[in-house]
Amino acid sequence: MSTTGTSSFVVVANRLPVDRVVTADGRTTWRRSPGGLVTALAPVMRAYDGAWVGWTGTPDDAPDRFSTDDMDLVAVPLSAEDVAMYYEGFSNATLWPLYHDVIVSPEYHREWWDAYRKVNQRFAEAAAEVADEDAVVFIQDYQLQLVPQLLRRMRPDLKIGFFLHIPFPPTELFAQLPWRRQILEGLLGADLVGFQRTGAAGNFESLADHFTSATLAGDRLITEDGREVLARAFPISIEVEEVARLADDPEVKARAATIREEVGSPKYILLGVDRLDYTKGIGHRLKAFGELLRDGVITPEEAVLLQVATPSRERVEAYQTLRDEVELQVGRLNGDFGRIGTPAVHYLHSSYERAELVALLLAADVMVVTPLRDGMNLVAKEYVSARSDLRGALVLSEFAGAADELGDGAFLVNPHDIDGLKRTMMAAMRIEDAEAEQRMKLLRDHVISHDITRWARDFLTALRAI
Ligand code: GDG
DSSP, X not given: OOSSSOEEEEEEEEEOSEEEEEXXXXXXXXXXXXXXXXXXXXXXXXXXXXXXXXXXXXXXXXXXXXXXXXXXXXXXXXXXXXXXXXXXXXXXXXIHHHHTTTSSOOOOOHHHHHHHHHHHHHHHHHHHHHEEEEEEXXXXXXXXXXXXXXXXXXXXXXEEEEEOOSOOOOHHHHTTOTTHHHHHHHHTTSSEEEESSHHHHHHHHHHHHHHSSOEEETTEEEOTTSOEEEEEEOOOOOOHHHHHXXXXXXXXXXXXXXXXXXXXXXXXXXXXXXXSOGGGOHHHHHHHHHHHHHTTSSOTTTEEEEEEEEOOOTTSHHHHHHHHHHHHHHHHHXXXXXXXXXXXXXXXXXXXXXXXXXXXXXXXSEEEEOOSSBSOOHHHHHHHHHOTTOOOEEEEETTBXXXXXXXXXXXXXXXXXXXHHHHHHHHHHTOOHHHHHHHHHHHHHHHHHSOHHHHHHHHHHHHHTO
């Protein structure tokens, strides 16, 4: 692997897959970062020996091309103003809420759009520079939707794939966007546009057909200059073996047993693991759990809820408000139902090592995944991968992409229906061993045979075939 020259496989993503760590003696090292995208792509990068173009996560930081954790990394610099306008602004306060069904109102600011265009151009230039003749370039996610078109203009020789990790909204929502045509044209620069769900690919096809000069012909969009663009679902997955290995580690198993004791050895541990994001339905989950305690259906001795809420986008206003709301709810629940030494909800606003996360998955009787809208939700798949003991139950929102694949074994739920959520959480707690086993087998059969390697292979095979 080289850290100079060009590469035949290039990933372009907002963030590099590493975080900077400064050691006690002032040296910089890099550590693989948490989060869905990185969890998903690190093994693919290793398998294909590629280069990764992205931002380091620190404003005005532009280290030379470097190599770490078997990956060749190319940093794209962002100024503090770029971060505020392109990343926190247009990506996370315009596109993220719009694409997630306007749970929070999207903000439309022309200066944010200008910054988005400018930064997308910078990413496209970096990718154009690092890509070999006829290379495959795989662009990730909503922050970089203009890159396919910008890159194609500079490098028509490339094979360009784009994958959207979040939902793609229906016409009624997408049409709000003042720059809807430009975004669609940006995506149409790719040969293959991948989505989590079939419905999202359909939304894109009809929007492109309606708002751009491309026309839909069978399963292809034909652009004005006669190019074919394919839009299809490629449901993303996880590195099943990594989770299974940790789940099988005696130390991790022992830690799971200790966690059970530390929370007071209740009959049932319910677990939520999410970035602290308003799409994840953490409030709905807390409300349902609180009502079960209030109604006396369960007692705090019988059941505890463990909620890991990983800090996220802390400079975006909606996330600050959400944190206040969630913490108020947790405080109320513990005030009403907790005892000295035994809170009803164990709320952890922090980020954990993978081994600790897997220990939590092993300790949980019921995994509660209740997003109001979610592209896929990898945590649901991680839970299933950890449970080779065939115990435990998965409560899963219909509005997570994972529901398309895991509907047979999971307890599907509409998180807006609090009574339904309460009933489903109770059913999952009281499941008989034989049924739990049967459901977990179905879930595991699917996840094990549809892991991240298969996702990448399917996407890249489809891309190369175009
Ligand atoms: C986006 C889409 C889509 C969480 N806390 C810690 C930690 N995590 C890991 C989880 C999981 C990942 O982060 C989160 O992935 P999700 O899929 O649940 O959610 P998003 O971050 O919103 O991801 C999503 C995904 O992209 C992939 O396409 O599924 O729909 O929104 O792997 O385990 N990891 C560590 N410490 C933590 O504290 N190490």
